[in-house]
Every structure is written in structure tokens, then in C-alpha cells.
Amino acid sequence: MTTAPKDPGAYGAMARTWLQQNLTGNLRTDRVHETPATLDELKAFEAAMHRAGLAGITWPKAYGGHGLTLREHLEANREIGLAPAPNAVNSIGKELAGPIIQAVGTEEQKLEYLPKILTMENVWCQGFSEPGAGSDLAALRTRADRTSDGWVVNGQKIWTSGASKSQRCLLLARTGVKEDRHKGLVLFAVPMDTPGIDTREIRSIEGHRHFCEVFFNDVVVDEANMLGAPDEGWSAATRVLSIERASNRMYRSWRFESELDHLITACRSDARTYAILQGYARDLAEVRIEIELLKGHVETLVEALLAGEEIGPSGSLPKLYWSEAHQKFARIAAEIVARFPTDAGQPLLDAKARMEAIYLASRAETIYAGTTEIQLDIIAKRILNLKKAA
Ligand SMILES: Cc1cc2nc3c(=O)[nH]c(=O)nc-3n(C[C@H](O)[C@H](O)[C@H](O)COP(=O)(O)OP(=O)(O)OC[C@H]3O[C@@H](n4cnc5c(N)ncnc54)[C@H](O)[C@@H]3O)c2cc1C
Numbered sequence: 001m002t003t004a005p006k007d008p009g010a011y012g013a014m015a016r017t018w019l020q021q022n023l024t025g026n027l028r029t030d031r032v033h034e035t036p037a038t039l040d041e042l043k044a045f046e047a048a049m050h051r052a053g054l055a056g057i058t059w060p061k062a063y064g065g066h067g068l069t070l071r072e073h074l075e076a077n078r079e080i081g082l083a084p085a086p087n088a089v090n091s092i093g094k095e096l097a098g099p100i101i102q103a104v105g106t107e108e109q110k111l112e113y114l115p116k117i118l119t120m121e122n123v124w125c126q127g128f129s130e131p132g133a134g135s136d137l138a139a140l141r142t143r144a145d146r147t148s149d150g151w152v153v154n155g156q157k158i159w160t161s162g163a164s165k166s167q168r169c170l171l172l173a174r175t176g177v178k179e180d181r182h183k184g185l186v187l188f189a190v191p192m193d194t195p196g197i198d199t200r201e202i203r204s205i206e207g208h209r210h211f212c213e214v215f216f217n218d219v220v221v222d223e224a225n226m227l228g229a230p231d232e233g234w235s236a237a238t239r240v241l242s243i244e245r246a247s248n249r250m251y252r253s254w255r256f257e258s259e260l261d262h263l264i265t266a267c268r269s270d271a272r273t274y275a276i277l278q279g280y281a282r283d284l285a286e287v288r289i290e291i292e293l294l295k296g297h298v299e300t301l302v303e304a305l306l307a308g309e310e311i312g313p314s315g316s317l318p319k320l321y322w323s324e325a326h327q328k329f330a331r332i333a334a335e336i337v338a339r340f341p342t343d344a345g346q347p348l349l350d351a352k353a354r355m356e357a358i359y360l361a362s363r364a365e366t367i368y369a370g371t372t373e374i375q376l377d378i379i380a381k382r383i384l385n386l387k388k389a390a
Contacts, residue, residue, distance in 0.1 A: 011053075011068075012075035018052045019083040030084035030262055032353045039165060042089050047120040054080065055094055056118040059102070064115030074250060074302045081254025084262075088249075092162065093117035093124035095248035096240050097170045097189070104187070104228035104236050113168070113189060125166040127157040127190070127214060128237065134159070135374050137172075137237065138181040142216060144173035144188070151188070151226065153196075153219040159368075163212035164199045166192050171221075172237050175230055185233030189225045196220070206360040242311045245319035245369050247301065253294040256326055259358060260287055263333050266351030273348060276339050283332050290325040297321070313382035320375035323365040330355070330362035 008016055026033040027045055037045075049055050050064075057073040059065020066072075088094065094117055101113050116122040133140040142155025153173055163169065169190045176184035192199070196219035201209040228236050264284070267277035277284075297318050305311070333355040340348050366372040380386045 008079060009071075009075040011072040012079050015052075015054055015076040015079040016083075018054065019079055019085065022048060022052070023083050023085055027086055028084045029086055030354055031350050037086060039089065042086055043120045043123070045086070046089055047118075050118045050120075055088075056098075059098065059114065059118070063102070063110050064118045070302050070306055074299065077250040078254045081251030081256075082258045084258065085251075089162070089165065090117060090120060090123045091249060092126050092166075092170070093122065093168075096126055096243060097124040097168070099243055100170070100187070100236055100240050101189070101227060103239065104232060108224070109189070109227065122167040123162065123165055124168045124170055125160050125163040125192075125212075125214075126240075127160050127163075127169045127171040128240075129159045130156060131158050135371055138185075138234070139178065140172060140174060140185075141178055142171070142173040144175055144186055144221070146175070146230075149220055150223055151186075151221040153188070153190070153216045153221055155216050157214040157216075159202075160199075160212045160214045161210055161368075163192070163214050164201050164209070168192060169197075169214070170227075170240070171216075172233055174233075182234040184231060185237065186230045187227040187233045187236045188221050189227055190219070190221050191225070194219050194221070205363060206357065241370065242313070242315035245311075245315035245375070247305070247311065247315075250298060250302075252322055252326075253291060253298055256294065256322075256329065257291045259333070259354070260284065260291065260329065262351055263336065263355060266347045267336070269345060269347045270341075272341055273336075273344070276336055280332060280336055287325070287329045287332070290321075290329075294318070294322055294325065313378050316370070316375040316378040316383070319369055320372060320379070324372065327362045327365055330359040334359035 022045070026035055026037045027041065046055065053066050054076050056065040057068050057076060058070055059067070061067040098114060098117050101110060105113070113122070117124065127142075128137060128140075130140050130142060140155075142153065142157065144151045144153050153171070155173065157163075157171075160169070169188075169192055171188045171190045172185060173188065174180065174185050190197070196217045198215040198217065200213045200215075202211040202213060203209055204211055264277065267273040301311075301318065337348075337352040337355045340352055344352070370378075
């Protein structure tokens, strides 16, 4: 079984060669490592990816990008997915903050923020969710009051991925009262070392301390750090969310494919595990079909975006489909590796460790970037135009 596209395109071929040469040692996610890669090593790898042309591909050259199209972005992301690369530390910077700054930021803001995202000087986090405002984001309470010193922010965010490692926060706050709902929301680029910001890590099911609660106590944010107009926050935020659902981590379907292939190859290394695998042939065939559909969906989406179409509510389709399919695969994979013999060889131990990590991480996939129920609601109301049951 082969995973790599036979013709990756010129850009994809360049990406493949670079990854083969540079994705080495403890950066690889298909092996068990005694010493996992440190944050500095991961950041250095990501900065090197940018220099090699594997990040900031579509961003204008004036802002540190490579000035190419989504076609090259897709070619590179296929290869990034197929390689056992670590998850990006700065995906919020590159895939959410970056595009929104390009859409609503001033020229000064673009020049100030964008290049530092790609060089990894500035890692970004996303301060949207709050206790009581997750699915219903318009219920958020964090306030921003305009004073003669600038904006003063008070409130609390939660589930802020990577906040304790970030230099900037893409913060959504309100200027009016909670009852204003979507009106009066404002977006900021807040430096995380501003006095009054208190970041507390939360331990996740995987044992990581990636999640955070972030408290804002009289945090003064300069007018220059406001992104867009004070009333543009909601439209900018929904744009961020549709990008998050549809086109960020474009490598996901190919990463998914590489995980399935890793499991199958490892199981084939031992007659006993090959026999276990055969018992799951039908389930894994379904997974393979789902992966092919997902890849096709991404490729169609790229063509639509290249033709100038907006993502809008259709971003909910790939989010829903990918998270449900991947969670199902992770459950099957965890079941298979749990049955590995205790004297399994190294290829099986590597696959077992990877599948277990995938299983734990997959539990959150139907929650973040909008839950499954919320995606179904958007699809029903805004794509299918269905009426609420009486
Ligand atoms: C791994 C991970 C990373 C995250 N990273 C970030 C981040 O970096 N920044 C950030 O701002 N947020 C982040 N989040 C938060 C995430 O966006 C929210 O968890 C998500 O939007 C759900 O909100 P909630 O947790 O408040 O659950 P709730 O909104 O309280 O939902 C609870 C349950 O009720 C259901 N439900 C809610 N409303 C409806 C409805 N109208 N109809 C039907 N069912 C409904 C939901 O589907 C869910 O099952 C992250 C979450 C996770 C798990």
C-alpha cells in the first residue's frame, strides 16, 4: 500500500524532499522517544519549515510569506500530513490570527505582526471561549472599556490552547452589555506579557499542560492593538471560526491516512497482530473510504477558494465529517493495539504509543472549533434551510 501521491507536483516534491531530510530524531511522531522534542526544538523546526517554503505559502512576500497560491499550500500540506511531523506550535498564529490580520488589520499591524508569526518570534493563542460562552460565543462577558489610556479589559477566558507559551492573544471582548449578543464585540491582538494577565495551565487527558485559563484584571490594551473596528468583532470572529473549521490544518486528511497506514504496516510485521488486524478488515475499509472522501473534499474546497468563493457555513461540513471519522478510527485503532501481545517488537510498540496518543487527543476533536451538535445545527439551518421542529 502506498500513501504518497504518485505525482506530488513540483512544490509537493520539494516539500517531500525537505521533510525526508529534516524531519528526524525526536521530531518524528511515529517512534517512541526517550526524550521528547522540547518546545524550543519544535519552534526551531517550524521556523525552518517556513524558511524552506512550507509555511506562510500564500502570504504576501511583504509580510514574510512566499506569495504563492492555495495550490502550492495544498501540495505542501499533503506531504506534511503524510510525514510523521509534530503538530504545529503556532497553528493559531499561522492559520487563524494571520488570515484575520490580513483581512481586517491596518498596514502597520500587518507589517508588525505577520512576519513574527512565521519566524516563530510570536506564538499566538485564541481567547474566545469563556465559562458560559463556548458554543454560544455571543454570550461572552469579557469587557473592554475605552479610556484615555487605551482599552481596559476585564474578564476570564478558558480552554485557551497554548496560552502559557504564547506572546500574543487574539482576544474577543465586548464593549457593551451581555444582552447585546453579537453587537459591540471587538477583536484585539493582546501582548501576553501585559500586566494584569494571569495564565493558569490545565492538565488534559493526555497529560499535557497545553490548555489554560486566562484572567484579565484591568489589562490596558493600546488602541494600536485593536483589529478592525469596535463593532467588527463578531463578523471577524465568525470568519476566524469558518477558517478554523474548513481550511486550517489542511494536512489533516493525509495525516489521518498516514496513521491508518502506520497501524496496518506495524500489524503486518507479526503474524499474531496480522491476525488481529484481519478481524477489523471491514471497519478499516470503511475508514479508508472516509479518508478518500475527506481528501476529495479538501481538494474541492481549494478549487472553490481559488475560484474566489467564500467558505461561510460550508466550513462546518469538513469539520463535522473529519472529526467524527477520525474519532471512530481512533477508537478502532486503540482497540487493536490493546490486543497486541506483551512481547511485541519495536515497530508494534511505536504504533501502539502513537495510536494511544491519537485516541486520547481524538476525544476533543468533536468539541473544539465548534461541537458536532453545533455543526449539525449550522448545516441544518444555514445550508439545508430546515425549519426548527414545532
Ligand atoms: C482541545 C480543545 C482546544 C480548545 N482550544 C480553544 C482555544 O484555543 N481558544 C478558545 O477560545 N477555545 C478553545 N476551545 C474551546 C471550544 O471552542 C469549546 O469547548 C467549544 O466551543 C464548546 O463549548 P463549551 O466547552 O463551553 O461547551 P458547551 O457550549 O457548554 O456545550 C456542552 C454540550 O452542549 C451541546 N450544545 C450546546 N449548545 C447546543 C445547541 N444549541 N444545540 C445542541 N447542542 C448544544 C454541545 O454540543 C456540547 O455537547 C478548545 C476546546 C478543546 C476541547
